[in-house]
Each structure stands twice: as C-alpha cells, then as structure tokens.
Amino acid sequence: MNGPTDRHAQTSVPIHPLLASRQSTRAFEAGVDLADEQVAALLEAARWAPSAGNTQPWRFILAKRETPDFKRVLDCLAPGNGEWAQHASALLVAVRVDSDAKGPLRHAEYDLGQSMAHLTFQAAAEGLTVRQMAGFDAEAIAGEFELPAELKPTSVVAIGVAGDPAGLAEAVAGPDSSPRRRLGLDELLIGV
Ligand SMILES: Cc1cc2nc3c(=O)[nH]c(=O)nc-3n(C[C@H](O)[C@H](O)[C@H](O)COP(=O)(O)O)c2cc1C
Numbered sequence: 001m002n003g004p005t006d007r008h009a010q011t012s013v014p015i016h017p018l019l020a021s022r023q024s025t026r027a028f029e030a031g032v033d034l035a036d037e038q039v040a041a042l043l044e045a046a047r048w049a050p051s052a053g054n055t056q057p058w059r060f061i062l063a064k065r066e067t068p069d070f071k072r073v074l075d076c077l078a079p080g081n082g083e084w085a086q087h088a089s090a091l092l093v094a095v096r097v098d099s100d101a102k103g104p105l106r107h108a109e110y111d112l113g114q115s116m117a118h119l120t121f122q123a124a125a126e127g128l129t130v131r132q133m134a135g136f137d138a139e140a141i142a143g144e145f146e147l148p149a150e151l152k153p154t155s156v157v158a159i160g161v162a163g164d165p166a167g168l169a170e171a172v173a174g175p176d177s178s179p180r181r182r183l184g185l186d187e188l189l190i191g192v
Contacts, residue, residue: 007180018124024131026176027163033065034089034159038126041157042092045122051111055100058115061093061145061153072144073156078135083158083171085133092119093141096154098132099189112154119157129162144175 005076009020043060047081053056065088073091074082079090085091096112123130133156141153165176 001027003173008181009180011176012185016190019028022120022124023129023180024175025129025162025165026131026172027168028084028087028089028158028160029163030087030130031065032089032161034128037135038128039064039090041126042122043149046119049115049118050103050113051114052107055105055111057100057105057108057110057187058095058112059095059151061092061095061098061141065089073136073141076137076144077133077142077156078137081118081135084168085131085158087160088131088158089128090158093145093153094155094157095147095151095173098150098152100150100161109154114157115116116157125157127161128159131158132156133158 007023009015009105010023011020014020030038035144040064043062046058046060047056049058061069063073070091073093074086077085094112094116096108098108105111120130120132136153141147141156142151145155147153165173168176
C-alpha cells in the first residue's frame, strides 16, 4: 500500500503530474458554473477515447447545475451521494450502448469506462475535479429520460471545482480526508 498521508499518488517513478494529482473529491465549491469551452473539452476528450472496433458505445446526459435536468439526475442518486453531489457544477450520466444492429457490444462497459478516464484526465487539465458514482438508480434514470432498452446508465459523474473538505457533513467527509491507497505493483503483476 502507498503512503499514509500524502493525497498525491505515491509512485515508484514519476508519472504525469495530472495523473499523480488527480483525486476524486466529494467537496465541491458551490455555485460554480462551468465555462462552455470546459464542458466542450470534457466531452471531446470522452469522444476521442478508443473503443473496440471503434463502436464508440458511449452516450451522455449532461445536466448543469440549476437546470431541471440536474434535479432529475440528483433525485436518482443514492442519498449518501446526493448529500455532496448537489454542490457539483454538473452531473453527467455515462450511458453505455449495450447492443447495435449487429448484436451485443461485449466491450461496451470497458469502452465507456475508458471514455470516462479521458474525461477525468481532461477535467484535471481544466483545473476541475470529478467523482464518479455507482450509487444511483439506473432504472430510474432510464425511465426519467425515456432511454431505449439498449442504452444503460452505468455511472453518474459529478464535475466541478474542488471545495474545502472541512465544509462537508461528517457522514460523507471520509474520502476527502483519509489517505489514498492502492495495491502495490507487486500485487498487480500476475505470474512474476
Ligand atoms: C465506477 C465507480 C463508481 C464509484 N462509485 C462511487 C459512489 O457511488 N460514491 C462515491 O462517493 N464514490 C464513488 N466512486 C469513487 C471511488 O470511491 C474513488 O474513485 C476511489 O476511492 C479512488 O479514489 P481516487 O479516485 O481519489 O483515487 C466510484 C468510482 C468509480 C470509478
């Protein structure tokens, strides 16, 4: 496991500074609107991710703060997530395309995850923070936005400017103040 206090990634050799400093905060600065160019850059980064057979099995619902869609997405989050995500500048639903005319897209979830990794990296470059969520009601979102059966809401991504963790309610503050940990490389490499 990595170092106990430093919230930057502790690595055996240097990695890109944006990757080392990226972290998923729950504290967002409230009342911040994203610039249109920032939003466009995030979506372009996601759009240009690689995918199996270039199938691009990703679709997005983008809900900016203080819009009806933001409230619709927020209402579908698990209560523990809604508590902090309400202060984000935008909520993005990452939707995978499960099948196309040729049949199931077996790597759709993998590809969608990769597009979110690109978005996350671009967000770091824009000075923004991102926290992805599995804690939401996918069926409720699909119903709310009348998604066809092949479109599966897979994660909700809170995007904004990192805020002061001291302002978080105690029940949700943990991840922003506790050390960030990873398995060691020796635990990840199989067969050596
Ligand atoms: C697919 C996915 C689902 C996640 N679900 C939640 C969630 O529902 N609530 C939450 O607070 N964090 C959630 N997270 C954030 C992770 O807990 C976080 O990324 C992990 O602890 C590593 O921290 P780091 O991103 O700061 O390195 C999720 C992350 C991913 C990638």
